[in-house]
Amino acid sequence: MAGVDDELVTPEEEDRLSRRELLRKAGVGAVGLTAAGSAASKAFAFAGPMRYKGRWLKGDLNILQWVHFVPAYDDWFDNTYIKQWGQKNDVQVHVDHINNTQIPARAAAEVAAQSGHDMIEYLSPPAQYERQVIDHAPIVQQIQSKVGKISDLGRRSTYNPKTKKWFGVNHYYVPDPVVWRHDIWNGVGESPATWDHVRAAAPKLKAAGHPIGIGQSQELDSNMALIAFLMCFGGFIQNDHNRPTLKGKNTVQAVQFMADIYKRGEENDIFGWNPASNNQYLYSGRGSLILNAISATRTPEDQHLPFADDLWIWPIPRGPHGRLGLEHVMGVYSIWKFAKNKASAQKFVADLCINYKNATMASKLYNFPGFPGAMSFKQIHRVAAADTHKPRGKYSILTTIAEKYTHNVGYPGTTNAAIDEIFSTFLIPQMFADVSQGKKSAAQSVADTDKQVQKIFAKWRAAGLV
Amino acid sequence: MSARLRSSLFPYAIAVPFAIVLAFPFAWMVLTSLKRQDQIFDPAHMWRFTATTEGWRFLFHDTQYLTWVKNTAIIGGLVVAITLVLALPAGYALARLSGRFGQSMGVAIFLTYLVPPTLLFLPLSRVITKLGLQDSIWSLVLVYPSFTVPFSVWLLMGFFKTIPPELEDAALVDGCSRLKAIYRVVFPISLPGILTVVIFSFSLVVNEYIYAITFISRSAHRTVSAGVPTDLVRGDLYNWPSIMASILIPSIPLALIYNAFLNRFITGFTGGAFR
Numbered sequence: 001m002a003g004v005d006d007e008l009v010t011p012e013e014e015d016r017l018s019r020r021e022l023l024r025k026a027g028v029g030a031v032g033l034t035a036a037g038s039a040a041s042k043a044f045a046f047a048g049p050m051r052y053k054g055r056w057l058k059g060d061l062n063i064l065q066w067v068h069f070v071p072a073y074d075d076w077f078d079n080t081y082i083k084q085w086g087q088k089n090d091v092q093v094h095v096d097h098i099n100n101t102q103i104p105a106r107a108a109a110e111v112a113a114q115s116g117h118d119m120i121e122y123l124s125p126p127a128q129y130e131r132q133v134i135d136h137a138p139i140v141q142q143i144q145s146k147v148g149k150i151s152d153l154g155r156r157s158t159y160n161p162k163t164k165k166w167f168g169v170n171h172y173y174v175p176d177p178v179v180w181r182h183d184i185w186n187g188v189g190e191s192p193a194t195w196d197h198v199r200a201a202a203p204k205l206k207a208a209g210h211p212i213g214i215g216q217s218q219e220l221d222s223n224m225a226l227i228a229f230l231m232c233f234g235g236f237i238q239n240d241h242n243r244p245t246l247k248g249k250n251t252v253q254a255v256q257f258m259a260d261i262y263k264r265g266e267e268n269d270i271f272g273w274n275p276a277s278n279n280q281y282l283y284s285g286r287g288s289l290i291l292n293a294i295s296a297t298r299t300p301e302d303q304h305l306p307f308a309d310d311l312w313i314w315p316i317p318r319g320p321h322g323r324l325g326l327e328h329v330m331g332v333y334s335i336w337k338f339a340k341n342k343a344s345a346q347k348f349v350a351d352l353c354i355n356y357k358n359a360t361m362a363s364k365l366y367n368f369p370g371f372p373g374a375m376s377f378k379q380i381h382r383v384a385a386a387d388t389h390k391p392r393g394k395y396s397i398l399t400t401i402a403e404k405y406t407h408n409v410g411y412p413g414t415t416n417a418a419i420d421e422i423f424s425t426f427l428i429p430q431m432f433a434d435v436s437q438g439k440k441s442a443a444q445s446v447a448d449t450d451k452q453v454q455k456i457f458a459k460w461r462a463a464g465l466v
Numbered sequence: 467m468s469a470r471l472r473s474s475l476f477p478y479a480i481a482v483p484f485a486i487v488l489a490f491p492f493a494w495m496v497l498t499s500l501k502r503q504d505q506i507f508d509p510a511h512m513w514r515f516t517a518t519t520e521g522w523r524f525l526f527h528d529t530q531y532l533t534w535v536k537n538t539a540i541i542g543g544l545v546v547a548i549t550l551v552l553a554l555p556a557g558y559a560l561a562r563l564s565g566r567f568g569q570s571m572g573v574a575i576f577l578t579y580l581v582p583p584t585l586l587f588l589p590l591s592r593v594i595t596k597l598g599l600q601d602s603i604w605s606l607v608l609v610y611p612s613f614t615v616p617f618s619v620w621l622l623m624g625f626f627k628t629i630p631p632e633l634e635d636a637a638l639v640d641g642c643s644r645l646k647a648i649y650r651v652v653f654p655i656s657l658p659g660i661l662t663v664v665i666f667s668f669s670l671v672v673n674e675y676i677y678a679i680t681f682i683s684r685s686a687h688r689t690v691s692a693g694v695p696t697d698l699v700r701g702d703l704y705n706w707p708s709i710m711a712s713i714l715i716p717s718i719p720l721a722l723i724y725n726a727f728l729n730r731f732i733t734g735f736t737g738g739a740f741r
Contacts, residue, residue, distance in 0.1 A: 064683065069701025096683035099696050105587065109680045112588040113595035117683070276702035283507035299703055303504035 060092045061344040065121035066100040069295040069366065076362035085351060091344045100220070100275060100329075104424060110336065118339035119349070123220065123329045124409065125157040127167060127420040130465055133334045136166035139346050143169070143353040148373030156408040157330055157415045162242075162466060168332040169349050170370035171356065172363075175401040176224060176328035178317060179282065179296045180289040182391075183310040184210045192289055194318040195232060195257065202265020210288035212265045213281040215273025216258070216433040218426035220329070222273050225291040226432050227409060227423075228326045230254045232319025237422060237453065242413040242466055244457045247450035250321065256442040259435045271433055282311070291316065293328040294395065298364055301389050309390035315401045325405040331367065365395060368402050377403055417465040418457045427452055492714070492721075499711040506706045521707025525698075530685050531712055534693035537603050538716070541689060542671040545610040549667045550660065552615050557622025558648060562631070572623050579616035583676040586612070594681055605681040606689070610674065614667040621666070625659030626652065658730035665723060665731060672716060690716055 068074045074097065082093040098106060100123050110116030111132050120126075126133070136158070140150060154170035180192050188208060190201035202212055214229075215222035227237070235251035238244050262270065269277070279296045281287035285307060290296060300308035316325040335345045352359065356374035360367050365384055369375050377399045384395035410419035422428070431449040434440040440448065460466040497513075498506065499521050505511035525531045560572045590609055599605040629652055637647035653660070671689075678692035685697055694712045698705045724731065 067696065067700050069703070071700045071703070074700075094684075096685075097696065098679065098683075099699055100701065102679045102696070105676065105680055109587055109591035113591040113600075115595040115600065276699070276704060279702040280507070280704070285507065295702060303507075305504060305507060 059341050059344065060094060061086075061341050061348060062117040063093065063095045063119055063121065063345075063348075064103075064106060064117040065095060065097060066103060066123055067097045068363070069293065070298065070363045073359070073363040073367065076358070081352070081358070085348065089344065089347065091341070091348075093348070114338045116336070116338075118341050118345045119333050119335040122168070122332045122334060124423060125168060125170070125330060125332050125415040125420065126334050127160065127415055127417045127465070128424075129334065130160060130163065130165060130167040130417060132337060133167050134337055134339075134342060134346075136169050136335065136346075136349075139169050139350050139353075140166050142350045143371050146354045147356075147371045150371050153327060153330075153406060153408050154370040156411070156413075157327075158332055159414065160416060160465065161414060162416070163464070168334040169353065170330055170332050171349065171353050172331040172359065172367035172370055173327040173402075173406065174293040174329050174366055175368060175398050175406050176228065176291060176293060176325050177313045177315060177397065177401050178289060178291050179294075180312055180314065181210065181282075181287070181307060181310050182312045183307065184208065184288045192314060192317045195229070195261075198289070198317055199257065199261050199264065202261050204265075205288045206265040206267075208288075210286055211267050212261065213270065213273075213278060213287040213290045214258070214261070214266065215270050215277060216262065216429050216436055217271055217273035217277075218429055219273055219277075220275050221278050221292065222270075222429040223423055223426060224326050224328055224409075226258065226428050228291070228316055228324060229258060229319070230428065231324035231326075231407070231411065232316065232321055233257065234319075234321035236412065237419060237428070238410055238413040238457075240412040242410075242416055242418075244418075244450070244453050246453050247446055251446045252442045253320075255432055255435050255446060258432050259442065262436040271437065291328075294364075294366055294398070297389075297394075298366075311394075312391065313394050313397055315397065315405045323405050324407060324411070325401065326409060326411070327406050330408075331370075365398060368398075417460040417463070418453075421456050421460070422453055492717070495710040495714045495717075499707050499714060501707055503705065503707060518707075521705070522711050524705065525708040525711050529697050529708070530688070530693065531690075533686055534688050534690045535716065537687065538672055538689040538691075541603055541606050541610065542668045544607045545614055545671050546664050546667045548607070548611045549614040549618050549663060552611065553618035553622055553663060554653075554660070556615075556619045558626050558652065560619065560623045561626035572620055575616045576620040577616075579613055579620070583613070583674070587676050587680045590677070591680060600681065601683045601687055603682070603687055603689075606671075606674075606677060609677050609681070610671050614670055617670075618663040618667060621663060622656070622659055625656055625662075629655055661727050661730050665727065669720065672720070 068077075078095055078097075082095060085091075086093045096117070103120065103122060106116075107120055107122070107126065107129065110120075111129065144150060150170065151173075153173055157173075158168045158170045159166050178192055184205065185191055185201065188201055188204035190197055190204070192198050192201070198212065205211060214225050216226065230236070230251060233250050233254035235246065235248065235254045237246050269281070278287075278290040278292040279299060282290055282292075282296050283300060283305060285305075294313065297308070297311045297313065299305075300311060316323055333345075333349045335342055335349070339345055353369070353371050353374060356367075356369040356371065357379070360369055360375050360380065361383070365380060365387075368380065380402075381396055381399040384398055385393050387393070387395045389395075408415050409423055410416060413419070427449050431445050434445045434448075435442050439445075457466060500517040500519070501511065501515050502518050502520060505515045556575070560568050560575075562568070563571070590612075594600055594605045594609070597605075597608070599608060633651050633655070634644075634647045637651045638644070642650060673691060674689075675691050675695075678689050679696070682688050682692060685693065688696065690712065694709060698709045698712065
């Protein structure tokens, strides 16, 4: 990190970095990167011949990000993208990959130490750290000027309307379809079109030795599946004014309904679910249905598992309130206030988002761009439809899921610090599990959870972030 | 069956099932490490499969596993040395302190062992940063004694109490200094306790996870406990053959060491139990 201290971008300096200037600089980088991308097959290492030679960017850029579910993405990111970008911008980029479950601990440690990486890629919007990160508005504006508006999902997930601050940049999100074994469901004469269908099929599937696998554990996938399920029943953690609204008959009905699905067609394993359980359950050949991103179907295809062609992808089943899903995960880059190379971090994020088509392709359509203009739904649909895996064209539904049924955590409000805390402390899965395990009645569980939710909202409201 | 035969078979009847149960994880690790990734999830290949060393090849060629093992060994060795240097005199002093004070001090030191790393990593990360040790194995060398020393002091304290002070008095009468008496008389008798501390401290270091993932970022600086779950788990895709191979390798020498010093290990743990 030698020699970078004199290049720190303080908040004052950030202000001086005008929008026009950022536009110009990132634009140059984007053009250069596109040109370099054409020579991507010629892999080269950053030898650093131009280190600090009159460039406006210089030094090292340290990024912490998760080990991507699609290994090909990390291969592209580590071995092609950052090397090309680094050479183009005279910046040595270091990327440390960690398991997604380790990110919160690392972020907490870096905040405590006020030191660490320049930015972290989170898997859910880090609203709790709003005060620890820079305002990312200039980056968002820069990207928008090049590729068009950020998605509504991205805006709702990374912009705090109360403080008018962008606490991160959403570079991608992942649609969250229901993945189901067509052969098994066909065998019991059902399909997961609605949650009523799922409940009706549950006992038959379990009897056939293929239970349903929707987790009710303190982990990411359970969180996503159950919050989306709740929304399908008209239960929402907050309203569009970011006021808590969890307690209500819709939530009670949803919790009771899921307990019913568990009793009829699931096994105890779902209470010990972890972020890999969805996929492993499916890969074992036992699972008949999970809510998961397409990594669940890509791995069986890559490994030629015998049932790979029987894995179908559909939007989330319809509930009494409709078909309301969530993103499965959301990639958000946040730059710390204490980052030593803010300028490079800002430009790196802007350039990546502007050129996101390469990233989407490298991720095998796992990453959908946070700025849809970087690769339109039409383009994605065309690529998805051309996928030769059986049943042919199964991935083309992803664009419909992304456009129509993918919402942010905290919908219909925005993802804020209170939602982040509720999400990261897994209150919703716990609320469901307590009922499924017979520890509480549905009404009691919802009432208890609502008390905690109210407290969390009060805390963050007092802190001025909600 | 004669009574004599029955009585001679009896220990085996108990030991053999235990041995099978305890050996099963090792056998499973070996089997899984020799499977192809696609065979892991296929119940048809649970027992019948074509053996491959691909998992082992990946581990040694595509990850920095040997570096992780080396880092773990270096950190473990240094932490054990620091632990012994601090815990031996502390344990001895507390054992010989008469009255309630010694007892209370012993309990107080042990209580620090009970503070979970999940809380301590936050303030400690600040300390590590202040010292400029981020992303260095020295951060772990510095931090790990915070939990190995308290436990070792408590363990050794109990062990030293079982050694009659008269032995040291005799050595003093024979012209030994206090330090020489400890070195010549107390420590040799305490060898089982010291070995217990060595093995136990090393095991704690090998198994530690929170500090290892919090203070170390670069793959080349990781320990086995942090490197395996980070570099061999790609999102929700577990590279089971390589994971099993990676776990098997350090577990074998540890198992052999445990076995070689089993009697002394038991003596070390139970040494202070009856005082």
